Amino acid sequence: MLQLLKDSMLAKVGGLLLLVLLLCIPLAEIDRINNERGDSQREAAAELAATYAGPQTVVGPLLLVPYVERWMEPLRDAQGKVIGQEARSKEMAHVVFPDKLHIEGSMTPQQRYRGIFKIPFYTLDATLSGGFAAFDPEAVAHSEPDSKIEFKAPLVAFNVSDLRGLDGSPALTVNGAELRLRQRVPGLPDDSWFANGIHAPLGAAALAAWQSRAALPFEMKLSLVGQDTLSMVPISEETSAHLKSPWAHPSFGGRFLAAKREVTPQGFDAHWRVSSLVSSAREQVRADLAGRADATAASANGNVRAGPQPFNPQSFDVSLAQPINVYSMSTRAGKYGALFIGLVLMAAFMFELFRKLRLHPVQYGLVGLSIAIFFLLLLALSEKLAFWLAYAGAAGASVLLLGIYFAAVLGSWKRGAGFAAFVAVLYGALYGLLASESNALLLGALLIFGMLSALMLMTRKVDWYALSRRPEAAPAALVDPA
Template sequence: MLRNSVLAKVAGLLLLTVLLCIPLAQIDALNRERGHSQQEAAQELAATYAGPQTLVGPLVVQPYVERWMEPQRDAQGRIVGQEARSKELAHLVFPDRLHIEGRMAPQERYRGIFRIPFYTLDATLDGGFAAFDAASVPRSEKGSTIELGAPYVALHVSDLRGLDGSPALQLGGEALRFQQRLPGLAEDARLANGIHAPLAGAALAAWQAGQPLPFQLKLGLVGQERLAMVPIGEETTAHLTSPWAHPSFGGRFLASERSVTAQGFDARWRVASLVTTAREQVREGVRGAREGKAQAGGMAPQSFDVSLAQPLNVYAMSTRASKYGLLFIGLVLMAAFMFELFRKLRLHPVQYGLVGLSIALFFLLLLALSEKLAFWIAYAGAAGASVLLLAVYFSAVLGGWQRGASFGAYVALLYAALYGLLASESNALLLGSLLIFGMLAALMLATRKVDWYALGGARAAAIAPSAAGVPA
């Protein structure tokens, strides 16, 4: 009969495999939802504690007023008088040299079940400013005069809540105290979110006398995951160390030297002003703010950065694993069908459905366990439970514990192969392709001498007498 034919059974298994895509899709949607919840937790911590940090400075801001006379004309275009005009501007003086020496101490904060990486930066910024020449202040109008204001040292930090105490600044041998905000900048300007220290005492005298000013700034800063530094010096160098063993280097400039071990990372950067437009971007931000143009939506200055990346994002790993769900279900159902076909057994569609659901349940169990345990422990636990369940179940279905154990060993081999795919992200496509090819090759070689027509007919003949003996 048709319902006993091999072809009908294969068609039914294909339909079952398609139907099992429904629970796999639901599990994948749940996985993505949990991943979004983790991102929302990170955003909530950034809003209530501190977010990723971008460091710009220190630099000297020299405010000034440019004054000039502008001719007034009548309706016929004749000059009838002169009108005094003025505008407030700022001249930025960047360090000749800037060296950042710091250590990032990692820490984790919790929002519900989610762990979000933070860091505490303990840094010293050393460098110096060249001698200031009032003649270097640019003029935008012909014949204008310049009136210099009170200069100050500016330090921009993207999230001021992360400041760990007040930074200690020594400029030209004078200790300067920082105050809130950057005077003269609009509140919505990109660089307005900072602090300033007015020049005073020996530092102010040296500035006005046109003498170079060395500086040293000690800074404590808390941030979430990423630290970006803008290279504003004529030559900017940085050296960062941390016990975090999983850094991610990014930004416009990668580290020139870096060492990553199980004990942490050690990275160095060296950026010359010739290869970056960071200074021009900072100037544009200040100039736009002075002219009343909001810079909040503008391009961020070029920077080099480092992030404390999570070694294993459980939601990303679970999502990658679930992408192989349909393949796994197909391979397990294929193995069960081979047992049924060659051992002259008879498995009910419900039994195939239970086997497929057990594989789908593995991915849900993996997601739930990985939120509480290390990923490899969660994977081993979920895979072990799935293998044990299938081995016990097939010991009864296939009529022997040896058959059940061999089927469980096959499923265990598949789970081991999947973990190899997840652990080797760069080679996942190659390994996955080899796995599929190997399974298909094994199936083809094992069945290369099988007479499928005879096998299907013999199976039908074996079933027919027993069916005939059933009383009406």
């Protein structure tokens, strides 16, 4: 019975399938290590964001006009009878958005390190220019009937998501006069994201122009450091932006994509143009300045604010994407691990079948394990070298090992070289799958179909039953009793 199982081709094929399943265990462990390294990279990015600067969202400049609304309310006694009038008041701020805002800037990429991990940063050098329309007091709505509004001196407000990224103080000029920027924005609720920004009261000349209802042009020169992503919020009637950078792998995102962009190996050049007619960013900013929390996040009584609210306005973004993320590439390569091992073992089985050689299950196991180790070697090398170089090194070492091993196992350097050439072709096909992400499914399907077709054509005349049949013993010679 044991000899029958040993000689059975069906049993050998079943054993190879079981071996492929067992080799999925080290593949899964390598994938776990890869995920852990990817998590470590993200933790390194979060640490740099906490200690240096994170992704930046730019909002402003805009004009805040503080005012006091005063009115009279009836004063009643315990029985509800009116016994007089009581003066009431509340302080608010009217928001004036720019008529036009143009952002002209350049992003200079840089790399920062946390351990072995490289995290992309940028320095934005930009000029923000535009103007505020003449102020109309009648545009300010009264919240109480018969109330009077007393306006205070307006101020220019500006904010980015991480003020630590400001490289020096921005140079702000309004109506031709330079203003001095100060920390925090007064008169805003504590739960307003914008309250943590910077502001500047209008100078005497600008204030006089404002009071005479003249338009106020402004210009701000900004130097800002950020991590990976820059987001710009379109708060004006018409917001336009022009950014350029020597980074050749940008990723455009946000609510509004670039209207025009040019990406070359020397960098990118992108233009945006967003109208307030298609954006709700102004309403989102206005709601934040008013400190209004979402009703679903309010406290049970509905009168107490629920604390600081997340501020995620509509924006247009550009990110300095990594051209190759070694951990995502290693993960994608590992997804083909079981298939790759199966194809190599199939090739070894074909050598055994057609060359009438006997390979031990241990030999099959060592071959499969060497392929699994390739993926671990690829991960380790890609942290130190460019991915293509790491892939070439890991694949070259694996091909050389299998060539030398099979030259001895198959008893011929020519056979060993032929087997190594087959494995090299598989590694080349796998790299093609990884390099062509948009066509990975098509190439993978063609690879599997091609290998299956080759197997079927090569074995179309094989008598599988004859391969499993034990050779019959020769009949004994007849002995002459005489």
